[in-house]
Amino acid sequence: MWFAEVQHQLGRDKAWGILTEAYGRSYDIQLKRLSKSLGFEAHNGLPKPLLDLPKEALVALKESVAINWLANDGVWFQAVEFSRGMFDAKRCNDSCWSRFSPFEAWSIQRFLQLPENPGLEGLKTALQFRLYATINRQSIEEETSTSFVFRMNECRVQVARKQKGLEDYPCKSAGMVEYPSFAESIDSRIKTTCIGCPPDEHPSEWYCAWRFTLA
Numbered sequence: 200m201w202f203a204e205v206q207h208q209l210g211r212d213k214a215w216g217i218l219t220e221a222y223g224r225s226y227d228i229q230l231k232r233l234s235k236s237l238g239f240e241a242h243n244g245l246p247k248p249l250l251d252l253p254k255e256a257l258v259a260l261k262e263s264v265a266i267n268w269l270a271n272d273g274v275w276f277q278a279v280e281f282s283r284g285m286f287d288a289k290r291c292n293d294s295c296w297s298r299f300s301p302f303e304a305w306s307i308q309r310f311l312q313l314p315e316n317p318g319l320e321g322l323k324t325a326l327q328f329r330l331y332a333t334i335n336r337q338s339i340e341e342e343t344s345t346s347f348v349f350r351m352n353e354c355r356v357q358v359a360r361k362q363k364g365l366e367d368y369p370c371k372s373a374g375m376v377e378y379p380s381f382a383e384s385i386d387s388r389i390k391t392t393c394i395g396c397p398p399d400e401h402p403s404e405w406y407c408a409w410r411f412t413l414a
Contacts, residue, residue, distance in 0.1 A: 203298070215305055265333035269355065289372060296377040303329060304384035316386045319347060319413050325385050338405075346412040348394065349378075350405040357397070357406045367397035367406070378409050390414050 201221070206214035230241055240247040252260070275295075280288035307313075307328045313321045323339055326332065326349060336353035357367055371393065379391040389411050393399075396407035 202302075211301070218305070219309070262333055265330045266355075268330050269334060273356075293373050293376050296373050297380055300377045300380040301384040304381045308385060313385070316388060318386055319345070319389070319411060322382055322385045322389060322411055323347065325381075329381075342410070346410055348408060348410050350408045352405045354406045369398040370407070371396040371399060374407055374409075382411055386413070388414050 202214060202218055205217055209217070226244070230244065230246070233239075234241045234246065242250055249257070276288050276292055279291050304325065307325045308317075308321075311324060311328065313325065317324075326337070326339070331337070331351075334355050335351055338350050338352055340348045340350070342348050356370075360366070360368055374396045375393060378393075382389040382391050390413075392410040392412065394408035394410055395401045395405075396409075401407070
């Protein structure tokens with residue numbers, strides 16, 4: 200709520216800077232208090248019990264967090280759909296992506312310490328760190344020196360619908376918000392073109408495909 204209001208009052212660019220400062224201070228305060236209350240040691244800004252976990256457990260934890268994120272998205276969608284109908288649910292969903300995609304891009308760029316406007320290579324790297332990358336199967340195909348194609352080969356949501364005998368969920372309106380806003384947040388020079396996304400017809404090898412071009 201604070202970020203949304205700061206963005207409304209001061210603009211997105213200033214809001215990112217303030218978020219960076221607030222995030223760091225808030226994280227330190229919360230980690231110190233939780234470590235004291237729960238009795239765990241912190242090391243380099245992380246709970247030591249997490250650092251002591253084997254790699255397999257950390258991978259499983261990462262997947263659980265990503266699945267919980269997707270499940271929570273579905274819970275919100277259905278809560279609106281069941282009370283207000285599909286139109287309002289999709290409208291809210293698409294608007295949420297316009298806010299979440301830039302935030303996810305900011306988080307990844309900060310984590311990877313990517314420079315401002317890191318180009319197509321920076322975007323390729325960032326796409327591998329999205330929450331979706333943990334629970335879906337995706338691929339990248341080099342196209343030209345100034346473009347590449349990203350494909351979502353296996354989508355957890357669409358696969359679940361297929362197993363139930365349902366048609367693809369028509370997610371193109373959300374994708375037209377999600378992918379351009381993510382790419383432009385990583386590098387403002389990158390333009391996004393939809394190759395295909397449900398309800399578009401698509402081959403069995405992928406559910407949606409996007410072309411990213413460095414203008």
